[in-house]
Amino acid sequence: MKLRYSTTSPFVRKVHVVAIETHQIDKIELVKTVTADPDLGRNNPLQKVPALELDDGTSLYDSRVICEYLDTQAGATFFPPSGPARWTALRRQALADGMCDAAVLRLMESKRPENFRFPDWDNRQKLKVTQGLAALEADHLGPQLDIGTMTVAIALDYLDFRFKNEDWRKDHPKLAAWHKTFSERASLKKTLPHD
Numbered sequence: 443m444k445l446r447y448s449t450t451s452p453f454v455r456k457v458h459v460v461a462i463e464t465h466q467i468d469k470i471e472l473v474k475t476v477t478a479d480p481d482l483g484r485n486n487p488l489q490k491v492p493a494l495e496l497d498d499g500t501s502l503y504d505s506r507v508i509c510e511y512l513d514t515q516a517g518a519t520f521f522p523p524s525g526p527a528r529w530t531a532l533r534r535q536a537l538a539d540g541m542c543d544a545a546v547l548r549l550m551e552s553k554r555p556e557n558f559r560f561p562d563w564d565n566r567q568k569l570k571v572t573q574g575l576a577a578l579e580a581d582h583l584g585p586q587l588d589i590g591t592m593t594v595a596i597a598l599d600y601l602d603f604r605f606k607n608e609d610w611r612k613d614h615p616k617l618a619a620w621h622k623t624f625s626e627r628a629s630l631k632k633t634l635p636h637d
Contacts, residue, residue, distance in 0.1 A: 446475040452600040453505035464516035534590025538597035544570035
């Protein structure tokens with residue numbers, strides 16, 4: 443298999459962590475890719491990473507689909523079976539993915555020329571992240587490793603990576619304590635985002 447990736451994407455990182463945790467990373471060739479690469483469209487018509495090319499030549503895209511595929515190949519460990527634990531994990535994944543979407547949009551907005559930026563747009567995206575952090579602070583995150591908790595940890599690391607000057611820990615002490623402990627996993631340490 444070939445994984446189209448970047449070192450900064452929280453969505454790629456999610457796939458990378460699942461591949462490590464399910465002991466499939468050695469079966470995957472990592473192909474560093476910029477989204478402007480026209481060849482990426484062959485693996486993902488949306489020109490986004492991650493994109494996973496399977497051995498038969500077909501491609502999977504979107505981190506949620508790729509993670510579930512890898513999890514299924516390994517015998518389902520990240521996605522709990524049907525029931526309350528599954529819906530909690532999927533809800534947490536959706537929240538953390540949405541926070542990452544909003545953070546990426548904020549980053550893109552900050553790269554526009556000053557006179558083309560829209561502060562209201564940035565504030566709306568920041569509100570999504572702020573409300574997400576508040577929801578996670580009120581949640582009862584535990585030590586279990588599933589698609590939800592792992593995606594939450596990755597989202598928080600992405601905020602640290604791209605928005606260092608916005609200290610989310612100050613107003614979210616329970617979440618900060620959980621993150622400090624949970625982030626000790628080797629797979630998370632090995633895949634920290636970098637330019």
